[in-house]
């Protein structure tokens with residue numbers, strides 16, 4: 001079996017009194033290594049594209065043309081086997097009608113994920129168990145786990161989580177940009193409301209544990225994450241989050257919380273959302289132009305018109321993105337603090353993720369190359385690319401099974 005450890009290699013070379021001139025791994029070599037591993041991204045917002053008329057996941061798209069970042073040809077090129085495909089719900093009013101509307105949209109989104117798999121049985125396979133990933137990869141298909149970003153659509157009816165579980169849901173995060181019925185968000189401009197999880201949020205944790213659903217603390221306020229770690233019977237995940245030590249942003253976690261997460265067995269999956277990676281210059285003209293674009297979206301304009309307008313904006317007011325190096329700084333920092341058993345990848349593809357030189361999944365082997373160059377081994381890469389997230393999923397499942405056994 002292939003083993004690569006550059007640290008060891010350079011120490012050996014040093015002992016032999018050579019001028020330490022270890023060659024970096026080539027991108028081809030890194031890609032080949034990545035291809036041999038189960039590779040998962042823990043936060044794919046791609047299901048939002050599945051409901052866009054005219055979007056075909058089987059066709060190769062480009063970011064410059066339609067701003068999408070994931071499709072089957074690009075997954076193959078970038079050696080991405082699959083991941084957790086998110087049922088994302090924007091948050092509306094915390095009212096019965098708000099909840100019901102969102103519930104229906106979320107159910108349809110879950111259905112869109114299942115339909116994608118059902119319509120392309122030779123390309124995708126739906127996964128619910130940790131061991132499914134390896135089997136699906138062996139069958140040369142792409143791996144589809146289902147996750148939920150923002151539990152808002154569950155309303156106040158916790159039993160609805162089981163409905164989604166039956167749909168195949170295996171990971172769920174309580175909140176998004178704003179506080180909701182389950183707890184506090186890291187980015188609500190009004191500050192905190194509950195001081196962490198709400199009483200209903202605590203019930204959500206217990207129900208997720210009972211079912212075998214992994215809890216996702218991304219977007220949650222630090223206090224909410226702490227509550228989740230404290231109350232959850234199984235390790236939690238941060239499906240797309242960065243390091244606060246590199247950039248002090250509420251969407252990132254500091255080293256103390258990172259260590260607490262790792263101590264409880266949890267995993268941080270590194271986010272590539274540029275605005276959370278470093279301070280970027282404000283561009284009021286671009287912001288205003290996007291305001292106009294949103295108007296077109298709300299008016300229900302044709303997709304081709306919206307895309308044309310978006311391309312025009314990108315040409316006139318190009319986005320400033322964080323660099324790939326800064327992304328890797330967040331990544332390497334987390335690895336230094338908690339080690340390769342507690343770090344993975346969740347780049348927020350099709351949800352705003354992407355940095356210079358890595359604007360879609362085609363460029364994922366750059367991460368592998370960089371980690372190999374830093375001295376991480378193939379076995380570390382296997383953990384980072386999927387093993388850690390799958391371990392947490394297995395633990396959630398095992399706990400749920402143990403409850404069934406103890407009841408008998």
Ligand SMILES: [Zn+2]
Pocket residue numbers: 149219240348351
């Ligand atoms: Zn997100």
